[in-house]
Amino acid sequence: MATVVTLPRLSDTMEEGVIAKWRIKVGDKIKRGQVIAEIETDKATMEFESFDSGTVLKLVAAEGEALPVGATIAVFGKPGENPDAGGKTSEAKASKPVEGTTPISGTAPPEGANGEALIADPAGDEAKAAVEADAEGVSAKPASPEGQGAKDMSKAPARDDGRVPASPLARRLAREHDLEIAEIPGSGPHGRVVKTDVEQAIAAGGTAPRAPASAPASQAATSATSAPAAPAASDKPAQRAPAASTATYSTEADIDGRPYVSRATRTIKLSQMRKTIVKRMGQSKREAPHIYLTTAIHMDRAMAVRAELNAAVDGTKISVNDLIVLACARALRKHPKVNSNYTEAGIVEHGDIHVGVAVALDDGLVVPVIRFADQKSITAISRETRDLGQRAKAKELRPEEMAGSTFTISNLGMLGVENFMAVVNPGESAILAVGATNDEPVVEAGAVVVRKVMRVTLCSDHRAFDGADSARFLQTLKALLEAPMALFG
């Protein structure tokens, strides 16, 4: 069987070439690696070393003729063989059609040169395979169907034959729970789906989506706040985790040969809200030198007052956060420096106190504003915060309800955060980051007692005011919350 020699890709950008000079003639015996021609590429004239060996039966390409990469240029074979009687190539070369293999007018390619499987293609992607195949010395042998088949088998991904490796029990469980066994990643040997995999798939939402991590709307007023500083808190997709069907097997395997499950990486398009968060938080962190002061507040009495109020006044559901909003508003009245913002023209001290309350949404956060908070009763603040929080979750807030805040509170306490640093909202000079209220041992009068301790961190723009101002604000806030009756005076 004859071997077809094609025009090789000698540079990355080469698309066609010219045989500048043949170094061989019909009847020559060629060894692999022997220079057989000089080829002009788009860059240079290069020597072409043969990938094949054999006797030259025919030179197809004429010197000076421009040919596309992959075109037949010569035919090798055994002496006396008919060069037109169906060329063959090694199995490695037979795998892919090559562009530009159409016969060149005026030349007579060997029969079968149009048959894709017969085109030798040392160029492009196939070059390496061809070279490797040559290195194994297979090019001189007829393609072996068995060998080819075996290669295909070894290359085939675990599930390409349509058969999913799964234990009988896993199959039965999947059947009973109406799950596709093919969509469940297997953790057993060779990716076998086993009982625990199906159980996990069932737990992960074979029937119901997992509850989102965010707080229920009914508690919005209490807890549905988040920090501009912590966009991670908004990373609570309501939809399920990526479907198991996007999972595949990694080529990497553990020590027992079980492949790791690989899941697709995805890019989530930026929503308008996220773009705003990106812009404003970036601006704040770039421009405002932040300082952070933390204090621990004993909330025993505030909690007691809250409970008492809720029990005593019908229809009242005051949260700890409501008390913090009111206490902040009162403290701001006493410390106007904190209720400000820096401009190049000067520090703007706001006459009115509008407290923003960060609310976490599934895909971001918003900051509705309690206007004139220092002049509102605790019940009014509570009612308003709850209403704003619920409508924020429903995305029903009007723009003006989210504008004009002079100070912000971000509460992640309901998520168990002890203490954190927030990012100041541009246009303000401080944000209070509120942590959880926990029972803690506290030393009082030489004895250890249990107190409900809440840590708050005032995160502020150092351009507007200094650490001592911040500390004095916190002192006032602490005093108000630790003796909460003052809030009702």
Added chain:
Amino acid sequence: MAILQIRQAIRDAMKEEMLRDDRVFLMGEEVGYYNGAYKASEGLLDQFGPKRVIDTPIVETGFAGVGIGAAMCGLRPIIEFMTFNFSAVAFDQILNNAAKIRHMTNGQFGVPIVFRGPNAAAHMLGSTHSQAFEPYYAHIPGLKVVAVATPYDAKGLLKSAIRDDNPVIFLESELMYSVKGEVPDEEYTIPIGKADIKREGKHVTLVTWGQGVPVSLKTAELAAKEGIEVEVIDLRTLRPLDTDAIIDSVKKTNRAVVLFHDWPYGGVGCEIIARIQELAFDHLDAPVLRECYEDVPFPYAENLENLCLPTPEKGLAAVKKVLYKRG
């Protein structure tokens, strides 16, 4: 309740049955004057005399055949093989006479006979004396095969075997004659064909018998230290097989290992695995594994022999493998 060794439990079973039924007699090599090669017939010659406790020449095929003939004539012989390795010489008698007489005579003759003796490898007995014979005998329709691992089971099952109207192969272990255990003072029997759950567990079913029982129980102890609860099923009877006990357990645990003292190829272990896959296929979460002898003629050298035997550590490895646990 008395604490007896297995050899004493066997002796007591034979003694009680010989007292109960004067058709019962014991025959074999060294069973009389020597009181049994492993002292399993101690005192029986003195008690019952040479007509019922018969020392034979070293001709297994002869005394096995005489026993079968006596059984056909209405007696109830107990034939002791000094080891079941020697029963190979009597194999034709057992295969073609004991197992088939009832069938070939259309029930005119039965063969109520017990062939008993130690089975499988003991310690450094070389390749020809270290073989397990249950695959050969359990293979044969017409025979019943029992393998015991405790004094209680040995006595109760041997009495049932002696009273059975069909030939019973009763497998003991040379290494286990001294195993002690409680045996009730009062009369009792254990039905042939009933497995016994020697230890309950919910994670893996470990099916075993004979010498495999103590190894399996140790395996379960090792596994328990790692939080794995292994259920150990002592089959006690290999034919007829207590399929329900195995399948019920596998349905509970979803995984099984068969641990036994025999070669892997063919045999009782394979029969058990075949039944599990047939009857509990949809309950299996892992392939059923075997832990057994290496597939070689047994070496005499102690170090090499030890490498061929199932061990608790190997059992644990198999248990973890069917649990998809590493290491």
